[in-house]
Amino acid sequence: MIKKNTTLGEFIIENQSSFQYSSGELSKLINAIRLAAKVVNHEVNKAGLIDIIGNAGDINIQGEDQQKLDVLANDKFIQTLKNREIVCGIASEEEDDFISINSSDNKNQNKYIVLIDPLDGSSNIDVNVSVGTIFSIYRRVTPLGTTVTLEDFLQPGREQIAAGYIVYGTSTMLVYTTGDGVNGFTLNPALGTFYLSHPNMEFPESGMIYSINEGNYVHFPQGVKDYIKYCQKEEGDRPYTSRYIGSLVSDFHRNMIKGGIYLYPKSSVAAEGKLRLLYECNPMAFIAEQAKGKASDGFRAILDIKPTELHQRIPFFCGSRKMVEKAEEFMQGK
Numbered sequence: 360m361i362k363k364n365t366t367l368g369e370f371i372i373e374n375q376s377s378f379q380y381s382s383g384e385l386s387k388l389i390n391a392i393r394l395a396a397k398v399v400n401h402e403v404n405k406a407g408l409i410d411i412i413g414n415a416g417d418i419n420i421q422g423e424d425q426q427k428l429d430v431l432a433n434d435k436f437i438q439t440l441k442n443r444e445i446v447c448g449i450a451s452e453e454e455d456d457f458i459s460i461n462s463s464d465n466k467n468q469n470k471y472i473v474l475i476d477p478l479d480g481s482s483n484i485d486v487n488v489s490v491g492t493i494f495s496i497y498r499r500v501t502p503l504g505t506t507v508t509l510e511d512f513l514q515p516g517r518e519q520i521a522a523g524y525i526v527y528g529t530s531t532m533l534v535y536t537t538g539d540g541v542n543g544f545t546l547n548p549a550l551g552t553f554y555l556s557h558p559n560m561e562f563p564e565s566g567m568i569y570s571i572n573e574g575n576y577v578h579f580p581q582g583v584k585d586y587i588k589y590c591q592k593e594e595g596d597r598p599y600t601s602r603y604i605g606s607l608v609s610d611f612h613r614n615m616i617k618g619g620i621y622l623y624p625k626s627s628v629a630a631e632g633k634l635r636l637l638y639e640c641n642p643m644a645f646i647a648e649q650a651k652g653k654a655s656d657g658f659r660a661i662l663d664i665k666p667t668e669l670h671q672r673i674p675f676f677c678g679s680r681k682m683v684e685k686a687e688e689f690m691q692g693k
């Protein structure tokens with residue numbers, strides 16, 4: 360039984376033995392992510408005092424204005440992982456292509472690749488609303504010692520070895536899973552140490568919160584419109600409460616604690632929705648399922664979808680199991 364207030368470092372070591380491939384490589388990797396999270400947290404907390412607010416001036420592969428903090432967070436995570444030679448490849452929402460990492464002997468014996476959304480909730484950076492980082496870890500499928508290929512990154516989400524997010528909010532938390540439940544750690548800024556504050560996190564089976572950008576209502580499929588009407592109807596335990604922060608990590612985190620559903624459906628202006636399958640939907644779906652929640656595109660489990668492109672988008676329905684099942688019923692016209 361892991362005691363509350365165990366530090367993240369202790370938790371990683373204690374959990375290493377319970378992990379079938381316990382060569383220590385995964386522990387080193389999560390430790391590196393922990394370090395990069397603290398570096399980015401330090402910068403995020405100074406937003407407004409130093410020059411990290413606003414556009415960086417470039418358009419990223421997503422066609423979005425890159426924010427200065429997108430670029431900073433991207434650089435910090437990639438540098439931290441590269442410098443420690445603990446991965447053989449990295450893919451990022453902010454990078455056009457994946458990065459293959461060959462160690463100094465040009466023979467990369469590392470077995471893990473990392474996919475990151477370095478800064479999630481970019482539209483909230485300038486207005487001091489909580490943002491986050493999302494990460495996803497897979498075991499490579501190509502032979503050790505060779506250079507990674509696209510094939511390594513286009514694995515179904517169910518193949519993830521670990522996934523997690525950091526939320527830079529009222530407090531900074533790192534929440535992750537290695538396929539054995541979900542645990543949340545809160546940063547003590549004075550000590551720079553993450554402590555286990557939320558052991559065994561689980562979505563309540565149902566809840567009273569729905570999170571969707573209703574500003575897009577006119578563009579939504581009929582199934583989504585009907586589901587929103589269902590949430591707003593005075594009947595039984597409804598109407599539900601509408602809460603939408605505009606940062607996936609923060610909306611997801613709240614819904615996991617209180618019970619709720621987050622929806623970013625496709626629409627007449629976004630054929631496949633907005634969220635990225637590899638950097639956002641797969642890791643959050645892995646965490647959701649590990650926390651007894653559910654995640655789908657309205658029809659298929661997100662984790663069973665075979666990715667076809669590095670930056671593909673997918674409709675996303677995620678949260679308390681019964682609420683996602685209800686939304687799926689509306690999407691499927693039942």
Ligand SMILES: O=P(O)(O)OC[C@H]1O[C@](O)(COP(=O)(O)O)[C@@H](O)[C@@H]1O
Pocket residue numbers: 452476478479480481482572605606607608633634
């Ligand atoms: O402003 P919209 O269209 O509602 O989109 C908000 C969604 O887009 C995102 O900001 C996309 O993530 P990035 O900030 O990493 O691009 C999600 O965090 C959020 O849920």
Ligand SMILES: [Mg+2]
Pocket residue numbers: 476478479480607639
């Ligand atoms: Mg994002």
Ligand SMILES: [Mg+2]
Pocket residue numbers: 429452476477478479480481
């Ligand atoms: Mg982002």
